[in-house]
Amino acid sequence: MSDAADIGLLNLRWAQTLVDALAAAGLRDVVLSPGSRSSPLALAFLRQPAIRCQVILDERSAAFCALGMAKATRQPAALLCTSGSAPTNWFPALIEADLGAVPLLLLSADRPPELLGWGANQTIDQQRLFGNHVRAFSAPPLPASAFSTAYLQRLAARAIADSRWPLPGPVHLNLAFREPLLPAGDLLATHAVAACPAAISVAAPLLLPEPQAIADTLAEISARPGLIVCGGADYPPGFADAVSALAAQLDCPIFAEALSNLRFGAHDRSRLCVRYEGFLRPASSLAAARPAWLLRFGAFPLTRRLQDWLRAAAPAVQVVITADSRWPDPQHAASRLIQADPAQTCRALLAGGGKPAPADWRASFAQAEGAAEAVASAAFEVCAHAAETSKIFEGTLIPALLESLPAGHRVFCGNSLAIRDLDAFSGSGDKPLRFFANRGASGIDGNLSTALGIASDGPCVALVGDLTAQHDLGALAATGGRDMVVVVLNNGGGGIFDYLPVAALPEFERAWLTPQSIDLVAAAQSFGVVGERVRSLVEFRVSVERALRRGGATLIEVPIDRQASVARRREFWQRGAAAPV
């Protein structure tokens, strides 16, 4: 048995070896939540100059923040917390990381095995705490005098690698320490470490499509009317150009969701459709259009309207392309699954020299898109300068918000109604913007903390509903110096339920709508965040532009009159669908 002084020193050296190896494997961000048992690792992180440390009290918020950082940087972010119930607060965020395929490294400190089940304080069974929801779990042995540096280095490299491939997601390391946790004496100057070279390099493969599947697909789609549907995804570099070139060769439209990140940027957007929420309505001739084929990339479509239209198109050849082993096909309508890199698959199809669809096919979509665009522009012009509160309508507020943002800005969109409104009303443009949302499990939890994580990588605007804002209000305690503007669409509760059958129930307001009485502006101010409430689109634009100029964190509350919004939407869609096609 080592004596106490040895154990503390061993703990720190062990922790520093692991953290150093994580840095060598490319880890650049960790979010720490304070605690005692995690002290050796916390100190090791704080003294590793290659890793940026952020400290967030609430582990749930910390986990969503790390999620946002990993989304923004496209690199794994780590979490560290103490033993007991602390890591269980990570669960909602790691579920999102699991389903959203976001690399996350969970480091839970633990007590030694001899304390588990014997009434020791803050001691729970942390073995495989998150079950199948993590890509890998490991519980290395306690630090001991003869610990293997080679093992710890590869454990670190492997945890990072497992969080990336074959399916990005969370990896959990449970790390037990005996007391004393740290060596006694002055730790002020000692034990700082520099980044060291990696003990092992790991190279994941390029995923090329199987050639026969490409040939078979081309035989099914060439010279026939079809379309490409791009759902939300973090597509690989070059995808926008590759899919545009493929659409040009096949002369087909691309239905691009906001979260596909194809709507904004300098690439060829000439075949994009972003107004299908309008032109697929029953009154439109395209509602009855039936493609012979569909190529689907990314997540299954977001909106009920597009889903229903795809369902009606189900006899069509439906080719789903995905780089991992998940099947985004809840309608069970795919006729071919190509497991490969999406950009490489576009290039392989392009090289196959498919023939264009009949000429009138894409023209009908282009015409409908143009007509819907005209309706949206007209609505925007009418509202842009109106001062009355009742005129604030998501269909004009969202384009106004996007217009005000500088090129390259990040937009995090909350779930429920906000993301559907973004998809319906964002429009598209040359200015690059990068959109994010938590669409893995589509929860309204942790949305502000996720935006906070994204803002760690550069200025971010978050667009969320009032319930979403309230659910994660604690995130505003941790904004630090980040440039983040939170736009809260306050429609007095769960506005999305207005569009569902439950709206007719007598219990509707109490248990679905759940209007809250919180003053969001005052709440923001209580956290030291600038809070403003606007009453018109003009005020909104002024407020956003001021917030962007000022920097730091601002919450802008936008009161939405629910009844008026419902009515405005109906009118908007009727005009769009009735537009000549």
Added chain:
Amino acid sequence: MSDAADIGLLNLRWAQTLVDALAAAGLRDVVLSPGSRSSPLALAFLRQPAIRCQVILDERSAAFCALGMAKATRQPAALLCTSGSAPTNWFPALIEADLGAVPLLLLSADRPPELLGWGANQTIDQQRLFGNHVRAFSAPPLPASAFSTAYLQRLAARAIADSRWPLPGPVHLNLAFREPLLPAGDLLATHAVAACPAAISVAAPLLLPEPQAIADTLAEISARPGLIVCGGADYPPGFADAVSALAAQLDCPIFAEALSNLRFGAHDRSRLCVRYEGFLRPASSLAAARPAWLLRFGAFPLTRRLQDWLRAAAPAVQVVITADSRWPDPQHAASRLIQADPAQTCRALLAGGGKPAPADWRASFAQAEGAAEAVASAAFEVCAHAAETSKIFEGTLIPALLESLPAGHRVFCGNSLAIRDLDAFSGSGDKPLRFFANRGASGIDGNLSTALGIASDGPCVALVGDLTAQHDLGALAATGGRDMVVVVLNNGGGGIFDYLPVAALPEFERAWLTPQSIDLVAAAQSFGVVGERVRSLVEFRVSVERALRRGGATLIEVPIDRQASVARRREFWQRGAAAPV
């Protein structure tokens, strides 16, 4: 609530839809164990002409048989059993499939959810019964009148696809049925189905190595002394030629284990070393040779001697190539992990144009290999015609066995001492032979049943120890018409322990060696299997050749004198190591 007649018909239609879709997805083999709850699926399988059904009473044996079939055909094989403890008998085989990366489809029948926990007969909680040890688990809803054919078809295709990629292994579907299990009335002629086209095609990606990793590797290995180590694996087509060409370009030896399947066949074997068990012994000059680099393919090496030699080489650049996300590196010595197809990686390295190692490097290995080969040949010649029992020694019996087999024959090798002896003594040759073993979890359980599964694909010889044979003797009850020769090396218990420190303990014989008193020949005969006992190498060769000519199942017991075998080995290795290099 449907009435009873409807439920039975629904069960059968539902089962036929699923089984038909499994056939369409490429399933060709199922092993059924009899039971009641599984009746709809059993009947559906028996009436699907595209799927071969075998019936094995013992679910454990059935599962190892399916494992062997999947190994031999390189395609998923399915299992079906009833509810209760029945599927738990699959556990040892599916652990082997998990670690051995063998595609297996587990179909457990179940009782409906309302019976679980209410004292119903043969009802256990089968949800996620095998935890993390399966690639995927699914429990579709009970057959109901509005069941979705499209869903069942894709569920079937997905189960097959999940068993193949990204990491081959077991997939578990738990399938509940309500009573009555089958429709009443005459089922003799009705409900037979033909194979239908697949509702969905699935194409897994080609895994190409990341180009930078190839360039970095070449910079590390070009013009420097190194070697290629090929452990056990089911390598992709073309690997033998690709790795031979790479070795030729780099002018380096290839250490090829028996289970690499590189030792026998028409490819270029000029740089192979298969006698390293001899020439890496301390007396040999090569024991102290230190490569500058190692390229490792397949499983981590089998024998302690090669493992130790690799450990001593640990400062070397060690590049591990693996097509999946597992890390075969228990020494934590790899400096680079390339996750990609092994054949494609060889080709990419070859295209990079690496320079050969210094000329004397490979020459020293070639000389040692030649000398060890000469010792083995001399030993073989001495023994081949000797008649005394004491002269039966694994080092000559194994080459004699392999010599007697026709080209293309399958050899299953049991674990423990047999596989190590195969690796040490197989030699190599132009005649193609295909070797198998259960090296995922390396158990002595289920070995004969696995060989039985391999024999379903074509004639197979199994080489196993006496404890291994006894552990799975029940497999002999299910040999059916298969051509299988089981060679049992009977050294009176756990002979491998003779080589370990426990051999000196007073408790050794009782708890490690565990000599058995079973008469294996009589046991075989009790199952209707021909049983013979041989007393010399000459008798052994005659017995094997007769068994191969006769066809069907034969068990040949070869008594081994443990003490004599230990002494013969020592002598053999001393002469090999002392050979001039």
